[in-house]
Amino acid sequence: MAKKGHREKRIKFSTQRNIFTYAILIFGVIISLVPFVWMISTSLMNLGEALGTAFFPSEIHFENYAEAWRRADFTEYFVNSILITLITLVGQLTFSILAAYAFARMEFPGRDLIFSIMLSTMMIPAMVFTIPNFLTVTWLGRISPINWINNWPALTIPFMGSVFSIFMLKQFFAQVPDELYDAAQIDGAGHIRFLTQVVLPLSKAPLMVILVLSFIGTWNSLAWPMLVTNTPDWRPISVGLMSFVTEAGQEINLTMAGAFITILPILVIYFFTQKQFTESIARSGLKG
């Protein structure tokens, strides 16, 4: 009888705890979703309504999306963003993988010192690099056969060397057991083959994280592209969003329609990689 009472108490306590947990989680979900819902809702309002305090549109204006696309010239910017992102991702993955592998599994003089110096640059705010990076790409543009300013090199090459990506991959590569390398060596494999056929297949999760984070960073970048471009030829999609911001104010409904168009590719990428992404976040202990 006492046992039954104790079990009932435990079930009751467990149920209460679950209700409490779910309540907090639901609250968190609502807090996270409100800005997103607000963005979609505002994107469907007319300007007058969007300037007010209404949360939902009294009348749906799907035409805002067409107007935002046309006025912001998203067709051109979209293609630019895809090219810039692809080039950056390919370069960043290539250089990060090779550098991380070298730091994790190869012995060379000054390895730890170089890695420490590289890590210390993560502590410097990104804005501090703006002018030095600009001067560097300007100088490189003057001595190289193709223009850097107003062209893809200035928009992509400075971001191909990512300290964060190298650091993250190095941590994963270092965890690969030495026995695997020994076995690969017995089979006649060198570093490149071991990297491509053993290490990389085991590191899908961190690679996905880098892919998603770099994609988001590159896709959303605005200040740097504005600095190194003079014409729309290579400007990314985030510049298009600026079309709706004027000296006097913002066409908030069109800005939100444009913002939704802009984040669609990020949502698609995240949809396809969320399993590896969350798995990798869990394994690496990274927190948002």
Added chain:
Amino acid sequence: MKKFSFLLAIVMIMTLVLSACAPQATPEPTEEPQVEEPEEVEEPEEVEEPEEVVAPFDGVTINFWHVYSDQQKEDLHALVDEFNQTNEYGIVVQPFDQGNYGDIEDKFNAGIQSGDLPDVVQAYTNALADWYSVDSIVDLTPYIEDAEYGLTGEQLSDLYPHLRTAGTTPDGAWVAYPLTQSANVLVYNFTWAEELGFDAPPATADELREQVCAAAAANTELGGDFAGTGGLVYYPSATNWLHFLYSFGGNELNADGTAYDFTSQEAIDTTMFINDMKAEGCVWQTESYPNPEQGQRKALITMSSTAGLPYYEAAFEDANNDDEWGFIAAPGPDGQLAVNAFQQMLGVVPSTEDQQMASWLFIKWLTSPENQAQWVKVGGYYGTQYTTEALLADHAAENPVWATGVQLAAVGPSEPQTFPAWSSVRRTINDSAAELYNATTEEEVLAVLETLTQTANELVEEVQ
């Protein structure tokens, strides 16, 4: 060997991918053509065809950085095309939109280091003054006063009086030339005021108080959502406080114009005027821009940039409100009218003498009354010359709300943007505006103004 082949394959693939992505027709960066093109074009022409009359500045290319996007950009570029096709000098202007004013400042600051600067730049006056102090903007006086290419006395006197001061540094260098103007004004509901018994906009500060208090009382009677609304929506900011300060006859500098001084009696009176209205319940604040509230008759008067006209139109339309409304100037105690005028300024970057003169000739053409009128029609701003007003008569008839601001464009004044440290001082005024708004006695107001003055002059010392 296998390793080498593999590496080689990767490098080749990367090269192919990157090469394939190269743009087919990437324009030249801004700087390079400026120097190279004139030399390349001019020399052979002079040698091979000496009999031909070569236009002055023939082949000079001017890079022009501006802030306009969307339709405004297209219209401005069309004007530039017209200049390129019709100018008798052979000057070619290449316009580039460079984002907003902040983007231009970032880009220009970086360009000062790298040398990648345009020839003509649109920027805030204080930015142009700052760049002038580091020799990155030229004094336009010799070009404006040039006997052959400058402005005539008549043209100079056609310019609104406050604009020369607005673009001139304390040491007399004319560094910023106005393309157009906008202003912080009072947005006034004529129809509602008439219903409240006021046939004309307020001509003095007392009349303004009377009108906004009457509107507040009317809305208090209505109750519900309208309770506590109806008067003047005042957001304590540098722009709004200075606007009223000007109407009270005050300014930001001491009597001889050598230092900041916010402790004048006019500054105290301005603050007390606003705060007294607040105490009477005639002034209130909204969470965001007050356009919707004005459209809903929750405010008789709000304060806004004239460039905010489309947003007010949208608000009135959304509220199905057919009231007649428009722009008025803030009236002072003795009837002095003032707005807080802002200009869309242009500056010329140092280069060769020809390049600088060509830059000025482009600015002169772009701001001539005829072209200014054309640009004002599409840009929505206001002109900078009396002659432009006359050319816009038809446009004013078609746009009655915009027309209410035409007369205000000449009123001014403008903030002392070329005075040292103005950007920082302005931020300090913004910080102090809320303190001023919350002060209840003249002593409290004076204490805030004294601190503000001291901070402002310390900021000047820091930059000198």
